[in-house]
Amino acid sequence: MRLTDAPAPASVTFWQAFRFWLRLGFVSFGGPAGQIAILHEELVVRRRWLSERRFLHALNYCMVLPGPEAQQLATYIGWLMHRTWGGIVAGALFVLPSLAILIGLSWVYVAFGQVPWVAGVFYGIKPAVAAIVLQAAHRIGSRALRNRVLWAIAAASFIGIAVLRLPFPLILALAAAAGALGGRMAPDVFMAGGGHGSAGTDIGPTVIDDDGPRAEHTVFRWPRLLAVLGVVLGLWLAPMAWMVAELGWAHTYTQMGWFFTKAAWMTFGGAYAVLPYVVQGAVEHFHWLSPLQMMDGLALGETTPGPLIMVVAFVGYVGAHTQALLGADAPFLAGALGAALVTWFTFLPSFLFILAGGPLVESSRHEVRLTAPLTAITAAVVGVILNLALFFGVHVLWPQGFGHGLQDALGRLDLPAAALSVAAAVALFRYKRSVMQVIGGAALAGLALRLGGMA
Template sequence: MNPNNPPTAVSTELPPPPVSFWQAFWFWLKLGLISFGGPAGQIAIMHQELVERRRWISERRFLHALNYCMVLPGPEAQQLATYIGWLLHTTRGGIAAGVLFVLPSLVILIVLSWLYIAFGDVPLVAGLFYGIKPAVTAIVLQAAHRIGSRALKNNLLWGIAGASFVAIFALNVPFPLIVAAAAVLGYWGGKFAPDKFKTGGGHGKTGASYGAALIDDDTPTPAHAMFSWARLLKIIVIGALLWLVPMGLLMAYFGWQHTFTQMAWFFTKAALLTFGGAYAVLPYVYQGAVMDYQWLTPTQMIDGLALGETTPGPLIMVVAFVAFIGGYTQALFGPESVFLAGALAACLVTWFTFLPSFLFIFAGGPLIETTHNDLNFTAPLTAITAAVVGVIVNLALFFGYHVWWPSGFAGGIVSSVDWIAVLISIAAAIALFKYKSNVIHVIAASAVLGLILKTGLQ
């Protein structure tokens, strides 16, 4: 055997065998159960599993899909899973990937919301959160590094990432404006400096790193992903019915002013405003759910965000907590059925929040698939990815501030530090960066450590 050509190198020259629907189904279920760390951590997990380990899709095609999901309203990680599932196994594959990305989180949040509102303080959960939050900070930093190391191929893209970070961190520029500015820069950059805005690192480098993929850079677009006006019209009609029928039933049975109907309408609007992820829409949700409708208190909203941050699935699933608390506390089915009211409210809100995401993928995916070699489309999306790296770094700092200085700087910067949280973050970062540990293992170990330390400190 030639020592310069080891078996591992040979084995990656050929693409992996075709993936059956049920093989993908079990992977999407697993992903839904381990997708901690918010969108950045979830995208990092998908890249590691789908691009590097399983080679179901090439890095260039992965980034092209990710770029499209970044400009859509809604949870980009869930949309990316839906997109790849659709690309692999048509509409049923996209539905399976998207639903399974959300379903475990919905079930877990319903249970935790019930424990929270019915039994008050839960020391076990508080201890687990104490360890998970610092680990999430490290996971987000690692995700920024992983995406940035692949997307920031030159000084111009680094400059876009840096400008994006300054804009959101120091100037508080809204994320949609950052995306729009990056897209404009990418469009003109693709015309005047096309070599600076080519997607990914090129097939040669990708192939050398991970090997040929099932859906590779030059794999033809499958028939179901080809654009047609008839298919687009069909998707629009079906999507409209999937929204109109349940909304019509709510109005007919409960009336327009009922809490269920108002939740469905409010979170439909929220779903169309989630550019830039959950944090971009949280002020809108807070204003509506807490201030206007008074479905829950400000303290409950903050606790719900903590639950959303530390459970698998999209962070926007905090809306399920909001709805559960609103349905439960208002006893919409009477005092003997408060859990049923809360659970139904959470399910309704989840439906109306995520329905647009599926429609955006199934309607827009065919158009995006026809453009993955067209620089006029890929250059703006490449610039957007660079800008998103800066936003992710800002998100990591946001987490770090709230985790390491939970009480702010009231007692001074040094004296107010939660040093145990800092040490957990450092340990998690070392495990992720130096030892390449699995994200779910880091989460689990940090949760156990947090529980032990929290219990010992009390």
């Protein structure tokens, strides 16, 4: 029987979808590309809950939003199938298992990070992380930098953040302005490419197809939009106002809430794009954690399910735990609250984008595309990610600093770490190994070096 002759699948109940979203939260490894592939295989090909075109339409919208695109895609599909609560459940279950796992791993890290075998594992992981971030810059750059103008924007953003020390939001704003101007003067230069494949896969009838009537909740209405805006604003304002009133504006919890609210609106290009902003703020400005701790957190984020931007939960945990914000007797509770708080403020805008913007997107199907400002922002993101790789590389290869002069710098170079970083880069670029494989191998190598007294 051909797929086109297959019977249409039965409608999906809310609790059937709930079980799927819960399971997905525990198996969504592989970063955004792997997570989007899982969603496509499970929902389009295997279960036929929606058509290929509807999937790609939702994906195109999520790709131009700030925030984790895979989590937003799950939220969009959940909303499309089961209204507002369907979107909330799908988006929340994409995040909550990862949050619980990261709180546990963060506690182990803080409590036992100095134990020799644990220290050895993280010694090996840090050089691999530098190579992983470099690969991210290459991967995004190979798609985004399609001409000399976009290469120039990427180079300017690298100089801006690495040499001129410009703040990340300003770099994004300048890139967007350049894209808006360039889109008028030379639209072909800033024309976005396709990027997500063909919509021609013949999978047969689906629950949500291309030509069926629109569901009532997907029709745009001003009262509904205003209601969503009001509810989300209230969910943001209530905890923020309480922290300001009870703890004060300068308290670490309050500053975490405000800082990660801003971060949530600047994650164009995925988690690697916002990491430079997190490093600037959490590491260099607020000193919630050190550069090496940030690398350890990124490694933990890479090895747990859920969006990579969940590394912010590690930042919140370590910052609150080490400062004992709830007193010396409750460091774990302080850390867990910090992790939950930053997760709340980081992901709340994602639900706003989908629940408020979904009806608008459904009203303009077949017209969603990247704009010139977003194309320029993506090019700028390549430059800031490259700077992040350089930042991590310097701190892991020269943990004691450069010293004075070339000879002193060479003498301070951590040779085992350099060798591990090169090996990780070769595995990623030459042999196309997965991030999980590289981190696992680096962890074992670091453990062997530390226990053998070589590191």
